[in-house]
Amino acid sequence: NAGVIQTPRHKVTGKGQEATLWCEPISGHSAVFWYRQTIVQGLEFLTYFRNQAPIDDSGMPKERFSAQMPNQSHSTLKIQSTQPQDSAVYLCASSLDVGGSAETLYFGSGTRLTVL
Amino acid sequence: GEQVEQLPSILRVQEGSSASINCTYENSASNYFPWYKQEPGENPKLIIDIRSNMERKQTQGLIVLLDKKAKRFSLHITDTQPGDSAMYFCAASWNNNRIFFGDGTQLVVKP
Numbered sequence: 001n002a003g004v005i006q007t008p009r010h011k012v013t014g015k016g017q018e019a020t021l022w023c024e025p026i027s028g029h030s031a032v033f034w035y036r037q038t039i040v041q042g043l044e045f046l047t048y049f050r051n052q053a054p055i056d057d058s059g060m061p062k063e064r065f066s067a068q069m070p071n072q073s074h075s076t077l078k079i080q081s082t083q084p085q086d087s088a089v090y091l092c093a094s095s096l097d098v099g100g101s102a103e104t105l106y107f108g109s110g111t112r113l114t115v116l
Numbered sequence: 117g118e119q120v121e122q123l124p125s126i127l128r129v130q131e132g133s134s135a136s137i138n139c140t141y142e143n144s145a146s147n148y149f150p151w152y153k154q155e156p157g158e159n160p161k162l163i164i165d166i167r168s169n170m171e172r173k174q175t176q177g178l179i180v181l182l183d184k185k186a187k188r189f190s191l192h193i194t195d196t197q198p199g200d201s202a203m204y205f206c207a208a209s210w211n212n213n214r215i216f217f218g219d220g221t222q223l224v225v226k227p
Contacts, residue, residue, distance in 0.1 A: 033215075045217075104162045104165070105152075105162065
């Protein structure tokens, strides 16, 4: 089991450019989460999917951030018109989501986004 | 306001002593309280968790306590070792699977 796979590991963009981050959850896991980690904000919830359906995106900055899960094997987080304050490590996690009760989150290694 | 508050932000202890991290939560409906450890350059990993039907859980030098009345839970690391040095995050879950994290505690174990 390769765990949660995130690509790329590092991404550098210029201000105003678009960034797309990819996540492949653990096979068989039905819940996928996106978090953003910075020193100042800590682990900040962005959004999550269950069985590919968006459940809660209340943590997403509405105007420039979007997330999709087109199939059970991958999810994407897209940031349009990136700004320096978007610089962070973006973590994807998946869980089994058995019977609707909270389960262990398995995190990927993250994508470090740097916006110049 | 913060959904989960975690203190202290930095904790320095001597090797062999114990370390305690405390968290409080807002929502009395919370029923799942995991603890994650994040080593430098690594992703967070679950080390222990407790559900609301328990008050205490212990495994491999880790003890978690849950006080539902006070909406407080804590992690205690006994006999700390340099390998315990890391960032520790408490978390609480309600509203199905959404998990809210505390701001983290940087534990430094001095040899």
